[in-house]
Amino acid sequence: MRSRTPNEEELLLRGTRDHYEDAALYDFEYEDRGVDIVWYRRLAARLGVKQRILELGAGTGRITVPLLEAGHVVTALDKMPPMLELLQAKAAASPSFGAQLAVVVGDMTALPLADGAFDLVIAPFNALQHLYSYRELLACFCEARRVLAPGGTFAFDVLLPDLDWLTWDPDERHAVTHFKHPTTGEPLVYSTNHTYDAETQVCHVRIYYDDAPRRGRAFKPPPKPRRLVHLAHRQIFPEEIRALIAAAGLELEELSGDFSGMRLRTGVQSQVVRARRPLG
Numbered sequence: 001m002r003s004r005t006p007n008e009e010e011l012l013l014r015g016t017r018d019h020y021e022d023a024a025l026y027d028f029e030y031e032d033r034g035v036d037i038v039w040y041r042r043l044a045a046r047l048g049v050k051q052r053i054l055e056l057g058a059g060t061g062r063i064t065v066p067l068l069e070a071g072h073v074v075t076a077l078d079k080m081p082p083m084l085e086l087l088q089a090k091a092a093a094s095p096s097f098g099a100q101l102a103v104v105v106g107d108m109t110a111l112p113l114a115d116g117a118f119d120l121v122i123a124p125f126n127a128l129q130h131l132y133s134y135r136e137l138l139a140c141f142c143e144a145r146r147v148l149a150p151g152g153t154f155a156f157d158v159l160l161p162d163l164d165w166l167t168w169d170p171d172e173r174h175a176v177t178h179f180k181h182p183t184t185g186e187p188l189v190y191s192t193n194h195t196y197d198a199e200t201q202v203c204h205v206r207i208y209y210d211d212a213p214r215r216g217r218a219f220k221p222p223p224k225p226r227r228l229v230h231l232a233h234r235q236i237f238p239e240e241i242r243a244l245i246a247a248a249g250l251e252l253e254e255l256s257g258d259f260s261g262m263r264l265r266t267g268v269q270s271q272v273v274r275a276r277r278p279l280g
């Protein structure tokens, strides 16, 4: 792997940090996403009652809280304290969650957790795409295997790389949406664009938050955004997933699309993966 320039390092650092500094805004932006919650809940239920679950990149607990509600025991690991603070605030609302939830600030490539401690390890909603090299991904897969009990399951979802979307015009603004900030109430306009670096497989997404125009005026992106969030997602191709699973000593059980068991093909957004730590 060639070494990264200081500018690349800075973009990757911001790419895992900026989007997760405002946890309330994160929850607001993804409040309509539910299909993954149903899938992870069903998976845990199929494996048994009171499963010992480790969630890598647990964030604000979008998936964690439904798993707690279903009676499972969850260790929520994330490297961004603001995200975990919101998760803890949500969990505080239910006294029974106290004994079911452990929160760990940590990195998913080096888990401060005991061998064989979990029945299920999950990494929902593209969390693994914040690992920016094959080496980091393999470290994470090996850690997932180590902390799983024999026969345990590692499940995750990541985007299916879409070369058409990745190579859109990097200057055009997309997904232009007017909204009110959930905490401050300010009227803002959300828009995005992105640049794909084919050499590193990293897509650099820019999320712009601009002041909303006065009533009746059309939105025109100002020369300098009010706030610019950088989000970096490494693209993980299906064959790379298969190679990582084999190299970590796991067995692939499912690699399908969009939480519906669909075959991977153009138009599918998410790759949904289940692998098992062998019994022997």
Ligand SMILES: C[S@@+](CC[C@H](N)C(=O)[O-])C[C@H]1O[C@@H](n2cnc3c(N)ncnc32)[C@H](O)[C@@H]1O
Binding pocket: 016, 020, 056, 057, 058, 059, 060, 061, 062, 063, 077, 078, 079, 080, 083, 106, 107, 108, 109, 123, 124, 125, 126, 127, 130, 131
């Ligand atoms: C897209 S969010 C997913 C959050 C949550 N699982 C959900 O479904 O809403 C990705 C999360 O991964 C966390 N993250 C990114 N890189 C990480 C790393 N190396 N170790 C631990 N957490 C990481 C981020 O802080 C963020 O909370």
